[in-house]
Amino acid sequence: MLLNEKGYYFTLLLFGLFASVSLQKSVRDRADGIPVTGLxxxxxxxxxxxxxxxxxxxxxxxxxxxxxxxxxxMAYALSLFGAVAVQKNIRDAMEITDAPRSARSVPPALD
Structure with missing residues (x-):
């Protein structure tokens, strides 16, 4: 395989990884009610x-x-899947660790 072919596949890998993670974040943001433009x-x-x-x-x-x-x-498909899975797990873990902090930081109600 020539060097320019390796560069082509490497560029496609980076482009695909960015596109898949960005799409997963957009889908997740829409599901969470965070506005994402249609464009x-x-x-x-x-x-x-x-x-x-x-x-x-x-x-x-x-x-x-x-x-x-x-x-x-198959390596390309699994790379895209792995990037999306890691991004999803990191976001889920951040939500779990952020939930107790936000619950504790709310001041008590004044009656």
Whole structure:
């Protein structure tokens, strides 16, 4: 594999990771009631789809064995899944640790 091919796949990996984490955050923000603009939400979906399509086109045109192409595709998919899972777990852990603090910081009601 040539150096420019390695750079192409590395760039797609970074682009896909950013797009997937950004999309997951947008979906989570919408579920939590935090406003997310429709344009940003659409751009996140578009970016993730473009990253997947570019990887597919690159692997179809690559001069690799079929098993190597499958390895690259699965590694890419699992990398995206891993990034989303880590981001989700970190956000869940932050909500758990923030909840007791916010409950304690509320002053008692004055009657």
């Amino acid at each position: 940003y939400y659409a751009i996140c979906w578009f970016s993730l789809i473009v990253a997947l399509v570019l990887l597919t086109i690159g692997l179809i045109n690559a001069t690799l064995l079929l098993s190597e192409k499958g390895f690259y595709a």
